[in-house]
Amino acid sequence: MTFRPHVAVLALLVASAGPAAANDQSSIVRTQTGIVNIAEVDQRASHNSVRLNQFGARNIAVIGQHGRTNQSDLFQIGKANTAAVTQSGGVSASRVRQIGTANEAAVMQTGRVSRSIVRQNGATNYVTTYTNGGINTLIIEQTQRPRGMFRR
Numbered sequence: 001m002t003f004r005p006h007v008a009v010l011a012l013l014v015a016s017a018g019p020a021a022a023n024d025q026s027s028i029v030r031t032q033t034g035i036v037n038i039a040e041v042d043q044r045a046s047h048n049s050v051r052l053n054q055f056g057a058r059n060i061a062v063i064g065q066h067g068r069t070n071q072s073d074l075f076q077i078g079k080a081n082t083a084a085v086t087q088s089g090g091v092s093a094s095r096v097r098q099i100g101t102a103n104e105a106a107v108m109q110t111g112r113v114s115r116s117i118v119r120q121n122g123a124t125n126y127v128t129t130y131t132n133g134g135i136n137t138l139i140i141e142q143t144q145r146p147r148g149m150f151r152r
Helices: none
Strands: 009-015 028-035 037-043 050-057 060-065 072-079 082-087 094-101 104-110 115-123 126-132 137-143
Touching: 028 037, 037 050, 050 060, 060 072, 072 082, 082 094, 094 104, 104 115, 115 126, 126 137
Parallel strands: 009 037, 028 050, 037 060, 050 072, 060 082, 072 094, 082 104, 094 115, 104 126, 115 137
Antiparallel strands: none
């Protein structure tokens, strides 16, 4: 077996329920292709679930979910995209889609219900979101546009 650095992939997946009930659950579905894509997932159960897809080079995903349902869907295509999702409390759900280069997203959700959708297309889009408490919904779409208002 020979080492091929052009297909290096790193995934650190932690799913620990601690002293919880027998059917506490935690599910991770992961797809990574390309060069040096990094994923770190920490789930402490009481349901949780992650679907993670990384295609390209040097994409980084960090997901932390700490109980009573949560669910996260993270999709990265391109180069040097970074996403961090932290969820705790009742229900939660998060969807982050990054297509392009050097996009950064941070999603933090606590409390009862909370849902987030973040879409980033193009290059160098940045967003940080924080939702807390009674039934939140957040939808953000960022698209890089060509420079100049009157482009011909």
